[in-house]
Amino acid sequence: MFGEGILKGLAETARNFFGSYVSKDRLTTVQFPEQRLPQIEAARNFPFLVYDGEDWQQGMRCVSCFICEKECPPKCIFIEKSTDKKPDAVGKPQFYPKVFNIDVSVCMSCQICVEVCPFDAIKMDVAFEHSTNNRFAGLLWDKKELAKPNEYYRQIHPIEAAAVDAALAEERAKVAAKAKAAADAKAAAIAAAAASTSVEVATEK
Amino acid sequence: MTVTFLILAALTLAGTVAAMAMRNLIHCVLALTLGFAGLAALYLLLGAQFVGFTQVLVYVGAVAILAVFVIMMTQSAGPAMQPIFSSFWMTGSVVAAAVFVVLAWAICRSGFASQVLPPPVEAAVHPIGDALMHGYVLPLEIMGLLLTAAMIGAVVLAMHEKRRTP
């Protein structure tokens, strides 16, 4: 009676001791800098701004609509709107952020900015090694530090990015079609006008 | 009169004097252990291994620790705020000095100083055990009785008194 439970416990630790040499199931530690865990589609850390194409300023999808700034629970986003307009991801002329700052020392990686963004402009990054000596300025990221290309987005969240790309392409096609239709209509109108003038000329003749 | 003896004697004396003169009781006890250890070393020097180790075991391991416990329990650790010597310290030190003078005088006047010394001996453990079990068996038994009585007495003295309900 006395000592039986202790002996059982000793047997158990011995089993684990030897088991840790043979069974991968027991020794689950990942030796971090050399080994890394496989990438997970849903993983999230801090937000970043997506841009299309080569130039990060031209291709920025953000239109500075202030929704994320308003919805951010810890209020870590700061945006200033530009005065001029540039074409956005789908080709419509829009404002763009003159200043877009995220204080990642305040950000709690909740993903709500991503959920509320209607333009698919802000997404969650997976990089996590951000330690720095400067805890104030070093953790206040501006537009340039936040901007990452769409290719990167496709790399870290392939499934989600594919869906976003498809939606955007559809949108872009729609806009393009609309623009084309508008252009066609315009051209037609011009042509019609030209035709009518020529007709007029003709009739005048 | 070897160098070893002089060093050990100085150490022992320093320990005992410090034990009697320091303000903080804990320091006193720590100095006292130094004195006891010095005495044990002197016993070893005299060839009495068994007594030397018993001295360390009993005095350093038990008496000093016991004293420390009592000091902690009576909260008298820490530097004393009042004078550490009693009002009749003068008389006391004069008496002690007188005793020393008399003893020293007696030692120097006696014939020991000119005595021829016997060859050094070692007190092995075996003869001591034999002696304890044969010649000194009655004192040993009485000692056992005394220690038991002392233990019971100490326990009774230190035990919590019965709670007196008002």
Add this chain to the structure above:
Amino acid sequence: MNPLTGYLLLSALIFSVGLAGALTRRSAILVLIGIELMLNAANLNFIAFWRYGPNPAALTGIMFAIFSISIAAAEAAVGLGIILAAYRHSQTTELDQMNSMKG
């Protein structure tokens, strides 16, 4: 001066230091320690006389020292017990404040 005299003088010194402490200190614990020191001085004498005495093989000095150490241990235990009990009564271990016989 031969070794025996040295030991005896040292023992006399320790004895007087212990006596001085026991007589002059106010703390009961230190008085007890002083008495222990006096006992130790006696022990040193026993051992020295055994070593330099005429018949070291008889072990008498050693026996005396052993019994003396045992008595000292018993004395320390009881003495410290008494100090504890006295402390419970008068909340002090200073001897000149333990002047009331009323428990």
Add this chain to the structure above:
Amino acid sequence: MTLSMFQAIDQIDQIFVTSQHRLVSDLPAEFQSISSAILSVIAIVLVFALLFAITTVLERKGLGRMQNRYGPNRVGPCGFFQPLADGVKSLTKEDLVPRTADQLVHFLAPVLLVMAAFLAYAVLPVGRNMVLVNLNAGVLYFFAVGSLVELAVFMAGWSSRNKYSLLGAMRAIAQMISYEVPLVLASIVVIMAAGSLSTVSIVDMQASYTGIWPHWFVFTPWGFAGFALFMIAATAESNRSPFDLPEGESEIIAGYYIEYSGFKFALFFLGEYLGMFATSAMAITLFLGGWAAPFSFLTWIPSYLWFFAKLVLLILIFIWIRGTLPRLRMDQLMSFAWQFMLPMTLLNLFVAGVWHFMPAGIVRWLVCIALLVAPAILLSRSLKQGKKFAVRHYRFAE
């Protein structure tokens, strides 16, 4: 086997002894004994400090594996240079001393602890003819030196001026004193059987064989019981789990060395481990035949290797127990010491006497085992009295 082979084996066995003699023999006669002693002391300090370093790695790796972790594996091959890194770290750390601490005593405590721990090795025979001093009261010396540890612990706890460290020191002293009694009583059995207090002659008595079987004291009923009791008491003496209350992290944080940092902390660590090695080595000397080989046909392996093999085995058992058991409570610890350990060790003395006076044979074995086992069961029952604990069964609601 030829005679020359025996000689070669003997030479390997005695290689350290002969080389020490050779080193010393060139010196003038009056320096020989002191320099050979210094050589031995240096050897002891180096070897056991190295063993300490190895043990820290082994313990961390062993605990790690028991807990399904890797343990240290970054410094050097398989992490075996980790103690080097730890040493550098503890040397370069700031040595903080509390402002109100008793500076001198605070400094002396770890020094005294390590000194006391090293002193104990003077009488431990680590191999044939390999002992620093062969005192004829060797075992008594060992326990006398061991009692210095209590003083060092008290000095550390008191001088830090921290109530947690004082509490830890008081717990440690109470525990050490309580377990010193069974520790000494358990070893007295061997002293009775060997008729000597000298560690060397105790080992010599065990270093002979009947057939291939050795004459270790652990292979008798009282020897085995004594060994088990000695090891339990040694666990408590060296503050190891499950008796690690003095430094119980979850209760009094780190006990008496809470206010120590840097190298002084490392010294405490060293002292604790050296104490553990010393008591384990004493258990080996008393019960496990010291440096003697376990079988007569294995005597060709050098004696010091056997000693360290046994020591490492005991250390591994300590680590294993630490990885498994939770800690006892103070009152349980004390009642275990006084209500189980003390009666059992006293009974063991009696059993050893019975063994001595009964004729050899199976009856002697049976009587002695019965005399030990029945009271052990009764005593362990009585430990639980008043507070019956048992595995419970639970009811379920739908």
Add this chain to the structure above:
Amino acid sequence: MSTATEAIRIIPKSPGANDEGQWLEVSMGPQHPSTHGVFRMDVVLDGERIVKLKPVFGYLHRNHEKIAENESYLGSMPYTDRLDYFCSLTNNWAYALAVEKLAGIQVPERAEYIRIITAELTRFQNHACLIGFLTQDMGASGTPLMYAFREREKILDLFESLTGARMMCNYMRFGGCRVDLPAGWIEQARAAVASFPRFLDEFEQLLASNEILMARTQGVGVLSKEFAVNAGVSGPVLRASGVNYDVRKADKYGIYDRFAFKIPLGEHGDTYDRYMVRLLEMRESLKILELALRDIPAGPIVDPKTKIRGFRPKPGEAYAHIEAPKGDLGFYLISDGSSNPYRYRVRPPSLVNLTVLEELCIGHNVADVVVILGSIDIVMGEVDR
């Protein structure tokens, strides 16, 4: 004077009485290693025995409720993760349930299943870790804790692949869940759940019959049935005292009525019962998980009518509570029709369970305090809010 001497002072036992020594006032925490966070206990000791114990908390107070009243309804969701940071998914669920009640939102069936699966996984890992911490407080040098963490890792991996975060999941949404299960998740979860019984067996082998553990926990910190009910204690602590109350059975929120599971009940109400009840609850959770993972239907995961932006429920009030791993976790909301709640209130189980701490500890030793505190299972994030 050093801080330690200031933290401890000696007080006379009762005025006038001077023959029985003193009481000692010791401050345990807020930096004590086994107070489970920044928690302080002012302990008055008679020797080693506890005479008085005053829990002091608020070191982690961060205005959770007031912040929520200034956030949108959705914006409070990530904050609920941080209440009891061990069980973010059950916190999410309780809050989502309250909002759904307030706004009258229906939850699709698949979402209900996902919620139950995640909640039971949360319960499992919380209990496993709690037992690890409890034995750690008893001085078991971390071995049971590491075994628990090994299994928790599997569950956290599941959470990460589902929600993107290991602990701060922020997964539930009003009317369902945020994202659907990724491909292969169910199989992964099934494999994990199938491996857990072996872990529980090992755990029982390691500790349940250990004499030292029994000696340390049986008869320590006894909470009587009546007192538990009067103090409003809930969760495993209440059930260990023998009271059959589990919100999953009493309220049948979600779709818990579809699952057959039993509620383990203790008899003595001591620390050992609290420990064992949790161990048995883990086995029951596994039963629910097996059924839910088998039966989960296909379909939408969120009510499509619920708006993400500009969510404004009609004026009214609602209270919803669930059986969180630590006990009865409730959210009370008042809406005035605007986009943020007018009043937001949490009923944290840890806080309510903590109120019985003094009664459990009085008469026991200092070493028992950490064990009793560990067995109550508090998370300071929830106590202080």
